[in-house]
Amino acid sequence: MNFLFFLAAFLFYFVTLAFCFTRFESRHHPARYFVLFSLPVAMLVFLFAVIYLHPITQDAADREPTRWLWLHLGLILSGLAGLLTAVSSAMMYLLQSAQLKSKHLKNYFFKLPSLDSLDRVHFISLVWGCVLFSLGILSGILWAQNLKELGQWLGDKKVILSLATCLMYWGILFLRFSSLRRGQKIAIGTVFVFILLFVTIVSSHDVSRFAGRV
Amino acid sequence: MEILVMGLNHKTAPVEIREKLSVPANEAMGFLKRFEQKRIFDEQVLLSTCNRTEIYGVVQNHAEAVDAAKRILCEYSHLDLASFEDKLYVLKQPDSVRHLFSVASGLDSMVIGETEITGQVKEAYLAAHQNRHTGKVLNNLFQRSLKVAKNLRTHTEIGVGRVSVASVAVDLAEKIFDDLKGVRVMVIGTGEMAAQLLKAMTGHGARALIVSSHHEERARELVREFGGEAVPYELFEKKMGEVDILLTSTFSSHCIVTENQVRSWMRARHDKPLFLVDIAMPRNIEASTEKMDNVYLYNIDDLKEIADKNKALREGQLETCAHLVQAQTQYFMDWLFKEFNSKIAASGS
Numbered sequence: 001m002n003f004l005f006f007l008a009a010f011l012f013y014f015v016t017l018a019f020c021f022t023r024f025e026s027r028h029h030p031a032r033y034f035v036l037f038s039l040p041v042a043m044l045v046f047l048f049a050v051i052y053l054h055p056i057t058q059d060a061a062d063r064e065p066t067r068w069l070w071l072h073l074g075l076i077l078s079g080l081a082g083l084l085t086a087v088s089s090a091m092m093y094l095l096q097s098a099q100l101k102s103k104h105l106k107n108y109f110f111k112l113p114s115l116d117s118l119d120r121v122h123f124i125s126l127v128w129g130c131v132l133f134s135l136g137i138l139s140g141i142l143w144a145q146n147l148k149e150l151g152q153w154l155g156d157k158k159v160i161l162s163l164a165t166c167l168m169y170w171g172i173l174f175l176r177f178s179s180l181r182r183g184q185k186i187a188i189g190t191v192f193v194f195i196l197l198f199v200t201i202v203s204s205h206d207v208s209r210f211a212g213r214v
Numbered sequence: 215m216e217i218l219v220m221g222l223n224h225k226t227a228p229v230e231i232r233e234k235l236s237v238p239a240n241e242a243m244g245f246l247k248r249f250e251q252k253r254i255f256d257e258q259v260l261l262s263t264c265n266r267t268e269i270y271g272v273v274q275n276h277a278e279a280v281d282a283a284k285r286i287l288c289e290y291s292h293l294d295l296a297s298f299e300d301k302l303y304v305l306k307q308p309d310s311v312r313h314l315f316s317v318a319s320g321l322d323s324m325v326i327g328e329t330e331i332t333g334q335v336k337e338a339y340l341a342a343h344q345n346r347h348t349g350k351v352l353n354n355l356f357q358r359s360l361k362v363a364k365n366l367r368t369h370t371e372i373g374v375g376r377v378s379v380a381s382v383a384v385d386l387a388e389k390i391f392d393d394l395k396g397v398r399v400m401v402i403g404t405g406e407m408a409a410q411l412l413k414a415m416t417g418h419g420a421r422a423l424i425v426s427s428h429h430e431e432r433a434r435e436l437v438r439e440f441g442g443e444a445v446p447y448e449l450f451e452k453k454m455g456e457v458d459i460l461l462t463s464t465f466s467s468h469c470i471v472t473e474n475q476v477r478s479w480m481r482a483r484h485d486k487p488l489f490l491v492d493i494a495m496p497r498n499i500e501a502s503t504e505k506m507d508n509v510y511l512y513n514i515d516d517l518k519e520i521a522d523k524n525k526a527l528r529e530g531q532l533e534t535c536a537h538l539v540q541a542q543t544q545y546f547m548d549w550l551f552k553e554f555n556s557k558i559a560a561s562g563s
């Protein structure tokens with residue numbers, strides 16, 4: 001189930017990239033480089049996720065799938081795809097910005113999109129990612145059939161992390177929307193939250209148990 | 215049957231000779247008509263740019279054709295043959311084929327790897343083709359030369375980066391703002407270098423604001439030439455909120471743009487990227503501004519360094535390009551031999 005979940009997430013990510021490709025491809029937006037850069041980031045994330053994350057609880061797995069479940073999964077996966085697109089565009093933004101600051105232009109400078117394009121992709125994907133991910137969490141709460149079950153869920157590290165990530169990304173979006181910050185600082189924030197989430201997931205897991213299982 | 219090229223270029227002839235032998239586009243077909251009337255070539259294309267005048271032709275008798283072509287050049291330019299004969303080059307196949315491939319790819323240009331020549335080769339070929347001056351050989355040769363040019367640009371780094379200061383600045387601006395259409399560029403100073411940069415930026419769609427403290431008439435002249443508006447020096451700070459690119463080129467002995475000023479502009483712009491180009495000597499913008507987030511400051515040395523690096527990169531690609539051109543020349547010669555085997559053999563014997 002865990003593997004299928006992330007396989008589906010990866011497919012959603014492809015759809016998001018395909019959207020970016022058609023939306024931004026032109027002489028000034030070489031979207032193919034955007035896709036080429038994003039894919040290894042996504043692959044790495046999904047690989048770690050498949051290896052480290054706990055399978056979903058037996059209780060939840062035993063339950064009959066309902067409309068809420070499909071809605072919950074669809075929204076979470078779409079949100080995840082949006083956030084991953086935001087992270088990869090933020091990383092490209094920082095790379096391109098560092099090139100421009102250093103004044104020593106490498107070959108990939110000419111291949112990466114402009115800061116303006118990257119900022120736009122980053123902003124749009126972050127908005128969609130945050131909104132869909134939040135709706136996903138909300139639908140998950142509604143899926144929980146009673147308060148006791150909800151309490152159990154809120155004790156789950158995955159759920160806590162998801163909520164924290166979502167809140168942090170909303171914070172970043174607030175700064176961007178209110179025009180208090182943009183460009184480099186917002187891009188750094190997006191990547192920082194992502195790294196924080198990633199490190200927390202990896203470090204909170206009992207790796208030795210996983211090694212024993214393999 | 216043989217493919218021949220005869221002409222002169224910036225490497226072989228000074229501008230005084232080149233301008234006499236240059237054929238404007240509106241006279242090109244009349245010029246080729248003279249060759250057709252005297253039956254010098256079976257097929258012919260004229261390539262005339264500011265740096266070269268070349269006639270490509272398919273001939274049966276090489277020596278006679280060259281003499282007749284020289285006579286036409288003398289008639290056209292009203293020059294004695296002796297004054298330019300030593301500047302002319304005459305190349306036979308496969309050198310003529312290799313030469314066209316190099317020309318079309320920008321390898322023989324003054325600025326190595328430039329792309330304008332590819333368009334000029336295409337136009338020259340289309341004009342000759344439309345007027346029925348080309349046949350199977352030159353059709354194939356010119357079409358292949360355009361493919362070779364594209365191939366080289368795709369598979370080598372001959373076209374990577376720009377090699378002039380103005381175009382490097384445009385490249386950088388496009389990597390910040392994507393499209394210069396709608397981007398506002400303010401120029402403080404009205405010198406020659408500032409005008410060149412302004413021309414390059416407005417040529418890509420940027421809108422200009424020209425500021426001058428001492429040469430208001432010159433500022434208005436630039437406005438007439440490149441559009442935009444002239445702004446009195448006292449008002450330039452008020453206009454900074456609308457500006458994305460600031461170009462400074464004054465003779466001021468002190469900095470006219472300080473870090474504090476840029477900081478307040480950035481606050482007003484909500485941290486939207488700002489591109490500062492300081493081509494003045496001594497510099498007009500405080501160097502410490504480059505440390506600020508979303509501010510990209512380049513001075514004249516930075517731009518020159520990038521231009522020189524790109525130029526060196528292109529020159530470093532020449533050997534690889536030469537190999538590719540040689541391979542394509544061989545490919546074309548194989549085709550020519552297969553198609554016109556008997557004729558080539560007959561003319562060679």
